[in-house]
Amino acid sequence: DAKTTQPPSMDCAEGRAANLPCNHSTISGNEYVYWYRQIHSQGPQYIIHGLKNNETNEMASLIITEDRKSSTLILPHATLRDTAVYYCIAPTNFGNEKLTFGTGTRLTIIP
């Protein structure tokens, strides 16, 4: 798996956009970038994934740089329920293989 680097923690004001960065400078051409989050005392939850184009779904947007060495997860209007640990993952095998979680970014939404 490509090594990913995330800041250990971030704060964001409620209602503002939360921008979570991830560096994956060793990512190879066929490795996707996945984002999961884990709310306290729950199992991780899938958010979004992408290869090289920007992606958007009902939860978030994913912006991947042209060189694919970094990406940003954007929660457009953060709510208190978005407080969680966010994991950026770039597994070697596309599809149904193991996910290698790091320590992620602990995002705290401030009321």
Add this chain to the structure above:
Amino acid sequence: GAGVSQTPSNKVTEKGKYVELRCDPISGHTALYWYRQSLGQGPEFLIYFQGTGAADDSGLPNDRFFAVRPEGSVSTLKIQRTERGDSAVYLCASSLGGYAYNEQFFGPGTRLTVL
């Protein structure tokens, strides 16, 4: 619909005992995963099943850990001669399987405490 369920939600045992943790995946999901999460860490992969067979068991820490999925649905993670270091939350996930990417759906986990 029903998500991934895990039982028990909490298990306290004594060092040296045997424990079984159960995972009921989402109906129709052929892929099933076990992870372990220690306090303050991200989940750590243990084993992956595609159908009834273990496709990747490279994350099992030692031979005290074993998992089965005899009918391709429910899975049981078995830990023999438990040690205090086995204390963690054990997470199960399932996905549709196949060759395309399918997100993994996680259960709430079983918190194992070895005294």
